[in-house]
Amino acid sequence: MPLDSKILCLGALDAGFNTGYDIRKAFEEGPFQLYQSLSYGSIYPALNALLAEGLATCTEQAQDGRPDKKVYAITDAGRVALRQALVRRFAFDRLRSDFMFAIAFAHLMSPDQVSTLLDEYAQGYRDLAHTLAKETGTPPPGRQFLLDMGREGCLSWARCIEEHRSALEEALRTGPGPDDNAIKAPAEEEPATPSRLTEAAAATTAAGSP
Amino acid sequence: MPLDSKILCLGALDAGFNTGYDIRKAFEEGPFQLYQSLSYGSIYPALNALLAEGLATCTEQAQDGRPDKKVYAITDAGRVALRQALVRRFAFDRLRSDFMFAIAFAHLMSPDQVSTLLDEYAQGYRDLAHTLAKETGTPPPGRQFLLDMGREGCLSWARCIEEHRSALEEALRTGPGPDDNAIKAPAEEEPATPSRLTEAAAATTAAGSP
DNA sequence: CCCATATATTTCGCGGCGATATATATCACC
DNA sequence: GGTGATATATATCGCCGCGAAATATATGGG
Secondary structure (H helix, E strand, O other): OOOOHHHHHHHHHHOOOOOOHHHHHHHHHHOOHHHHOOOHHHHHHHHHHHHOOOOEEEEEOOOOOOOOOEEEEEEEEHHHHHHHHHOOOOOOOOEHHHHHOOOHHHHHHHHHHHHHHHHHHHHHHHHHHHHHHOOOOOOOOHHHHHHHHHHHHHHHHHHHHHHHHHHHHHHHHHHHHOOOEOOOOOOOOOOOOOOOOOOOOOOOOOOOOO | OOEEEEHHHHHHHOOOOOOOHHHHHHHHOHHHHHHOOOOHHHHHHHHHHHHHOOOEEOOOOOOOOOOOEEEEEEHHHHHHHHHHHHOOOOOEEEEEOOHHHHHHHHHHHHHHHHHHHHHHHHHHHHHHHHHOOOOOOOHHHHHHHHHHHHHHHHHHHHHHHHHHHHHHHHHHHOOOOOOOOOOOOOOOOOOOOOOOOOOOOOOOOOOOOO
């Protein structure tokens, strides 16, 4: 089981993000964006739970202009809980990439669309690296490490995309066009191997209708 | 909105994984493991929905030894739906890394624990690269691209960890023991005994990545 | 002057995860 | 030759968390 929203909120509080709104930004655009996500629907219930368990405190703060603010702070008990959560064994990283899934089916797209997608994808990682580089302040050593290695890692990832894309684009150019479905003969009896069936590629039509 | 389980299943079917069990393995240990995940609780309902919508067909297959099998196949309508799902704009990749979150709070851990964590973390990515390298068969160009760039990307990621870890470990050694965070103003004094409740799990179960 | 944007919290439905139950066959081990 | 672990296979259920909308208000740009 992964770290749950209560622990993530405790961490955010410890890092100095002390309202629901700020915590959300920390995960959306801030230092945590690289490796975790958390949305309102999890944050506010989690904060309430932390209050109820004495792991955080809350002082309401009427404000000049802005809406009222609830300023949270982690307690000693909260710090203990956070420390304890860091001792367990962690499930390994999972990446959710719709880009990559789409690219897996590049043979169903027009070469143009694939190229555009790759542009956008690589650029996204360069942008992320840039965003991380702009993080201000002097974070604790762990967060600094993550900033440094994360920035470099994102740039490397972008570079890997660029380095391998020509092979993909070449293969799509030389290979059959958008692998269109001619009605295939029901030839298969026993697919003993789970490998992909060959679909007779009848090259049909050009770039599709959007 | 991200790609939903129905689209992911359609993709898996198109890629030649044709039972619920096989689809799950494709996302757990197979070619999709790098960039998506999907579990039974999503797969079987999704397959039923695909059947109901005519996007897939199913033939029940009594087997010699093994339990009965339901062999699914994507239909032409299914391929159209898959293609259409690939045209949208995608939300950018999100990484869920409990390792990195933990490292963000390295100042709350013992240096030993941090080092162990970094070892395990880098090794996890090397293992993943190795797993990807072992993928067999001749996949379509998109999947081949993902295999190649994914393998290299994982190795780069591991290298970034190794390259920056010394700076982190140095900072933890020279810096104060646990916890001194100047960011927060209203800090009630918390002189917790340095590195008191840190227990490194010495016993490493030989279990690899989940 | 109006609309978009930023600050700030709350709530709700729906989708997906992970665990469990159910069944059966093979293989390693003692 | 029994015992348990592992692999094949499907179905289901509770709970967690996401994303969106509702609510409220002040600033700033066009």
